[in-house]
Amino acid sequence: MLVLLAFIIVFHITSAALLFIATIDNAWWVGEEFFADVWRVCMNNTNCTEIGDNYADYSTLQAIQATMILSTILCCIAFMIFLLQLFRLKQGDRFVLTSIIQLMSCLCVMIAVSIYTDQRQDLHQKNSEQYYRFTSEGRYGYSFILAWVAFAFTFISGIMYLILRKRK
Incomplete structure (x- = not known):
């Protein structure tokens, strides 16, 4: 049981780190001479511009930012609640509250990454010519892929908490 508990804790911490x-x-959208995410755009690895109100569809990017931040916060809260339930929960009970919060984190990640996937082309095409080339020259970066991996990890850990019972 101790090995299973250690695996669950490491899996949850890995999800939070991702x-x-x-x-x-x-590194959500990268190319040869630029990289971009939902916070800023950098050209030639030196000229970084914060994405602000002047950016077309800034409200969409704010939704992505908010849901990614919320998913990270929910994942951390789920871990703290798991640790509390580990010591306070009666034997035989399930970690339902932890599971619900972790699945909410999973849902937030899925929403953010899905919005980014759907709106990425529109977001960059609506801006100046400088940003238009992101659409044709770029590709999804490792942070975008890590977000999808984090989605899978939070989903799996949420299901694990739902199935897990407290034992001696």
Whole structure:
């Protein structure tokens, strides 16, 4: 049982780390001379521009930012609740609250990445010519892929918490 508990804790911490990296790092959309995410756009690895109100569909990017941040926060809260339930829960009970919060984190990641996938082309085409070339020259970066992996990890851990019973 101790090995299973250690695996679940490591799996949850890995999920949280993936969410932090995917949310913070600037590699959702990359090309030869640029990289971009939902926070800023960098050209030639030196000229970085924050994405602000002047950016077309800024509200869509704010939705992506908010859901990624919310998913990271929910994942951390689920871990803390799991640790509390580990010591407070009666034997034989399930970690339902932890599971619900972790599945909400999973849902937030899925929403953010799905919106980004759907709107990526529109977001960059509506801006100036400088940003238009992102659509044709770029590809999804590792932070975008990590966000999808974090989605899978949070989903799996949410299901694991739902199935897991507290034992001696």
